[in-house]
């Protein structure tokens with residue numbers, strides 16, 4: 001198989017941008033001897049174990065949640081920040097997961113160790129981030145004693161959501177982050193196609209219509225898997241073969257829009273090695289994840305790479321809420337255990353098999 005898989009035990013120093021404000025060691029702590037669980041076995045155990053009290057996590061729009069929800073989110077992030085530095089559930093450790101997968105921490109498998117893995121600008125973008133926030137969400141939910149807890153999605157594609165949800169900007173909150181663009185605090189509206197080198201001045205109304213039209217372009221007009229999901233990226237290939245529409249913008253542009261103006265690389269959100277140190281990262285990516293789901297259901301149907309064995313077999317490793325190292329592969333998102341699938345999913349699968 002020519003599927004990408006990191007050589008997880010060979011994590012090494014990452015490539016940092018010039019004038020990086022911190023030089024983190026982004027590799028995870030490994031248990032010796034090295035061991036991991038395959039997600040397939042893992043989820044079967046979990047389903048069995050929690051059969052009687054399993055709950056489906058439902059993510060909600062960040063601007064529509066109540067105070068109780070905000071308090072839980074704040075508490076979860078605060079606990080993660082307070083855990084020992086080397087605990088994989090620690091907030092900065094979680095941010096380092098992103099750093100290692102994005103700044104060349106992992107070599108590809110033998111015999112391609114000279115190629116470093118990067119989960120951006122290719123067909124790995126959507127699945128990697130889906131897994132990443134999934135495990136983050138499990139950890140957070142467990143730490144606050146609510147396994148049904150789900151991340152909010154920062155709904156910047158809807159008019160009400162086109163600004164930073166205000167509870168991320170309250171000083172003293174665990175959700176507050178200092179390194180952000182000071183001019184972009186609420187109620188300032190986000191420019192979904194923000195150009196960091198020449199920011200545009202628009203009235204509120206102009207910005208809203210611009211954003212809505214831009215979403216149409218990135219979602220609806222991106223009507224092939226290559227356009228929407230990014231280019232194929234297989235074992236031995238150089239990193240970053242080509243990004244999909246939404247990854248480029250609004251995903252990257254919002255990262256740029258949020259990062260501080262006076263840091264060399266617009267840390268933290270504006271550059272990969274620090275982006276996930278800002279708690280809003282996870283709400284941003286919940287929305288990106290939601291857009292992937294919406295895209296596959298657009299009128300007429302949209303086909304992702306689910307018929308490509310190399311995409312399906314691409315693998316990643318993550319720590320879960322019990323400090324188990326779990327190996328996941330893309331196919332488990334696409335074809336879930338039959339028992340867990342809805343009628344609609346089964347029909348869709350049959351459709352795929354027929355074609």
Ligand code: C2O
Pocket residue numbers: 098102120129251255275285
């Ligand atoms: Cu891995 Cu929003 O970037």
